[in-house]
Amino acid sequence: MIEDPIRSALDAGKTLSNVWIMLGSGLGLEIAAHAGWDTVTIDLQHGHGGFSHMVAMITAADAAKTPALVRISHNEPGYIHRALDAGVQGVIAPMINTKKDAADFASACKYPPVGARSWGPVRAALITDGDYTAHANDWTFCCAQIETQTALDNIDDIMSVDGIDCVLVGPNDLCLSLTKGEKLDINAPEVIEALDLILAKAKEHNVYAWCFANDAEYARMVAKKGYQIITAGADVGFVAAGAEAALKAAFDL
């Protein structure tokens, strides 16, 4: 068996913290991880980084002994297996809107008989001491991002796909979709309602529920609701806020 700190903690009822990495820097990831976050997301959708950066960041997370997930830029098998083969435990696919989206995603994440992931896990097998192929389907953590009206409409279909381990709610995009672009307000009633629905459905379908939070208050709110993994910070935000605060503190600017 491969050690699975994510499921172990979740199944023990722990809420897992998650920090979001967008600068593409392995060093930045390690610095953030060392603050004590339970998990780290390497964002290749809205964050920076090519293949080399992804591998460097996955390796940096291993060095920091922090479980990592990669958010790929698009639900495409090549992105999925390149991340998984590089040894990351989790993959997040954005914009999973339909049963077909979810099935394609899960199929690329899981070996037969669950899916049709192509075999060749060089680094993944290495860092799990060779036990990888037999346990991969149970170990890899595949997260479907729910962030549109269409996804809500298909929520049961999506969650019932075999191989989908977790759903990640993106409240920013969800708001844009639910309000047809009228606002970008993650506290909008439509969004809060959707958060409740998704969480209830996740429990029903026995998939883990994760929420991206723009700030600490939101993180506390969704934690209270029962979300199990909560993103509550991003490196780009830390730099922006820190740069502003330091300038003000030193120069009153």
Add this chain to the structure above:
Amino acid sequence: MIEDPIRSALDAGKTLSNVWIMLGSGLGLEIAAHAGWDTVTIDLQHGHGGFSHMVAMITAADAAKTPALVRISHNEPGYIHRALDAGVQGVIAPMINTKKDAADFASACKYPPVGARSWGPVRAALITDGDYTAHANDWTFCCAQIETQTALDNIDDIMSVDGIDCVLVGPNDLCLSLTKGEKLDINAPEVIEALDLILAKAKEHNVYAWCFANDAEYARMVAKKGYQIITAGADVGFVAAGAEAALKAAFDL
């Protein structure tokens, strides 16, 4: 003439803020710069980055319209001209301890007759509309880092070298040197005394005086003394502090 925002501001009596970039990311640099810092330092001595990162960060600083300086990893002509040719206005050489160190540094920074910088400023000439060669010696901003007992012993010799435009005090290394490794305390009396001496000497020799500050309090203290450029934050610190604060705010950890 090439626009010279650094000397213009300093000669008008303004204290310039400076932010330190160590992650090697052009995006990180831009985010920090957009907070409003007057200048940005690309640290290649203790910060991360190879040649491509340096060029990317210099270009990012240009895009952010923020004057940039590169701290090279060692006082070596190849490092100096590669930074200057790439269009950066300033170079900081660490560990300038003797007149010879300063003379070697200035010689690599300035074209004849001041020095012996090799000619070939491809990007530098491009971004300054071709006026570069004639004005480079007046425009480039060459900063000798003063951070050891030996440098203090040779302070007049160092500052009297033609082509040295500025001195940058590194109080951390200075403390390690002055106390022979006994402490790392930038408020140690030996350090404060040295700060005063260096500033007085800088005025005497007509070179600009810059101080690296570990925090805002120190920045205010050295600004009050009369230091003209003050570093008061670093991207790695912003990530570390932000990651810690966000975790605590959201999860009470």
Add this chain to the structure above:
Amino acid sequence: MIEDPIRSALDAGKTLSNVWIMLGSGLGLEIAAHAGWDTVTIDLQHGHGGFSHMVAMITAADAAKTPALVRISHNEPGYIHRALDAGVQGVIAPMINTKKDAADFASACKYPPVGARSWGPVRAALITDGDYTAHANDWTFCCAQIETQTALDNIDDIMSVDGIDCVLVGPNDLCLSLTKGEKLDINAPEVIEALDLILAKAKEHNVYAWCFANDAEYARMVAKKGYQIITAGADVGFVAAGAEAALKAAFDL
């Protein structure tokens, strides 16, 4: 509002020049841009470059104050938002052959309600001073490349898709397609006829019309027809022609 030099000039009746960058070098891009071109295309379809090169080139275009467009290698949402999030104003998708192609492309380029672009414009928001989300749909410049018989057959359908701002004619591929691979002659009657048709349709559908020209003569010809953006040179061609001419000039070879 975000400054929009492309639409401002076009709407004022100006023909915009465009230079094509294929070497993947930010320095090369800046050198070409400084010659005075109105816009620059970063070609990731037939040109060289991974994610880091793309960001470096977009940043270099910002430093050179020249509006840039990225030609992605395939009509895929991940490519589109990664380019747009990095702050580029325009995206060109090759091989837009059907209404579905155009709709998928526009959907990835525009936020709701026009499309379903995923939100997270870190660098884009930064360089537009935070005004990005509200104005992005009006500002981003999304160009569908028309280069096959199929596209001609579907030209009204393609141009009527909401969010398609411009069409770019690729006469080389168009000729290969129209002549079923028999020739590669951008002056072939079929191609010229198609150029006229596309231009007329563009006016009818109120989308801008852009043409790639292999040489100056062609550029003049399509400008005379009324094309509004005209590509008339590529870095790889400049190197090839320059290397040949310099060798001949110096050595009679």
Add this chain to the structure above:
Amino acid sequence: MIEDPIRSALDAGKTLSNVWIMLGSGLGLEIAAHAGWDTVTIDLQHGHGGFSHMVAMITAADAAKTPALVRISHNEPGYIHRALDAGVQGVIAPMINTKKDAADFASACKYPPVGARSWGPVRAALITDGDYTAHANDWTFCCAQIETQTALDNIDDIMSVDGIDCVLVGPNDLCLSLTKGEKLDINAPEVIEALDLILAKAKEHNVYAWCFANDAEYARMVAKKGYQIITAGADVGFVAAGAEAALKAAFDL
């Protein structure tokens, strides 16, 4: 005409050896190639490497005068033309399971009238002395990977697609698929049977037959069957086996 060492040798009845490169290193590729392998595969599906690595490895193969093929990570036109434009002779698309998969793949590989490959072969034209466009369809070597039950079910449809030059059998994935994930044994009877079927069909459809072999014994076995190209080693395997053997030889560990 462009020299075509692959087809020349195959048509003369030679069995071609192939070595698999997964480390992403041009130097590693050259070292392996210099051992005398007939061809080299740059694996971007399960191997490491971004765009820069791909170009570096293709160039390294040219320097080593060894014909190269790129295995792309997914059957997507952008990956295909970027590899071909960079001058590689062959492309392998994984998971070609249906006639549509094969047709999409061939279409992206071949110019009209065979397919709809987009034109712009900068490096490819350069290294073939300008003769590229006219001869590309005959020269490029497009290999469909057969590795699932579905592919076997559609084998005639796949092989009859115009532009598919070769089929590559991946026995590891084939076994996972045929046994519904029960085992990973390339000697399983189902696999051997499939190997025979694919080879017979390849002869019937006049496409070349290639097999990936995990070891020398398997290589000899499939060579004996009549497979024409045989992969019999990978750089990652050489490092793993060499590192283990050297440690044992020197330290009895």
Add this chain to the structure above:
Amino acid sequence: MIEDPIRSALDAGKTLSNVWIMLGSGLGLEIAAHAGWDTVTIDLQHGHGGFSHMVAMITAADAAKTPALVRISHNEPGYIHRALDAGVQGVIAPMINTKKDAADFASACKYPPVGARSWGPVRAALITDGDYTAHANDWTFCCAQIETQTALDNIDDIMSVDGIDCVLVGPNDLCLSLTKGEKLDINAPEVIEALDLILAKAKEHNVYAWCFANDAEYARMVAKKGYQIITAGADVGFVAAGAEAALKAAFDL
């Protein structure tokens, strides 16, 4: 205290195996390390790699829980502190021929009062939980490479420099030097004699003794003599030998 697996093992009388990495690949390093080697050398003198590769490989060694050393390309302070700041435990400087070479090297490796290493260990402090500065001088492992007649002539001077922790014998260069370029034979009597002398001197001066061995036989020989760290394999050799053996095994070539 920082855990020090190198000195712990050596002081307990263990002979440490070392594998040499020249391909510049973090994945290659991890594969080699997982075979069970006690330590790994990242060779930036004759091996491939820029700054990014160095950081990636140091991080990969951390992920593989294998102590790493970097051989820098030249005895220059910038190279030394960039490697140490990135968190590597050991640095090897080639061509340490004189007392001054050794003193310069040690000075750049050790903080005051032993040397004058510049302070700023961002990643190093991170991965050692903040204890770095106080313990760095005892923890970092600084290895002077002895490989010329001049070095032999100055062996006592070199070894008596405070801060030199270990000497590494390079028998290939040593042979070229001792025989004035006449042969490259690591079994030459002059070389063997020098090996004995260096080992005896190392014991006398209380520095660790390391030898690079071209093959297992040589490794056993120098281990028997008493060398404490022994390099007995390199990734480039594994690829070369593996590629040759696999070709021969499968195709009798």
Add this chain to the structure above:
Amino acid sequence: MIEDPIRSALDAGKTLSNVWIMLGSGLGLEIAAHAGWDTVTIDLQHGHGGFSHMVAMITAADAAKTPALVRISHNEPGYIHRALDAGVQGVIAPMINTKKDAADFASACKYPPVGARSWGPVRAALITDGDYTAHANDWTFCCAQIETQTALDNIDDIMSVDGIDCVLVGPNDLCLSLTKGEKLDINAPEVIEALDLILAKAKEHNVYAWCFANDAEYARMVAKKGYQIITAGADVGFVAAGAEAALKAAFDL
């Protein structure tokens, strides 16, 4: 023996053309080389590129079958052997001003007994079929750049150093030095006079004479004088001139 196209041609009385590469692009290098230049210089002093770019460009030159030289950024052994180990035939060191500069340079370029180059030519040995070590001293082509008054003063001393194969005159820097920064005019009488002196001395000392020419006229002039290698173009110049000419040709700008 290793094939030596540079010396073969020079000794047969041929004047060799040389093109200068500053963009750091292997593709750019190949395009330039394919125009028919005899040799290519990879400029890492005033041109762009880190270690990876250097290796990519050396490999590209091999693929283009064009002998390459690397101009290092500073006369430092680490730069020299990294270039030579990567397989390049020639190295140019800038600013060789004294006998010591020349001796240090030659020592790093040549193995004992001529110099003290460190041994480990992985790629170099590979591409020369293993014959490298025995023939390297005769094959590598080590060029000292003469570009200051001091160098002229020491010209006999410099040229008499064993291992210096060629001198390269940099007339731009030479003019800045000879006129103490007063002008940048490669036709200044002081420069022309120096060109004659250097050429005469080169013949006397039996070293090859190379001149960098800013344009074709200058190239013809120095060829007529008897210079044997002549640089007559640079990729950055080709892009700049081509971008300007194309804009003017198409748009009258």
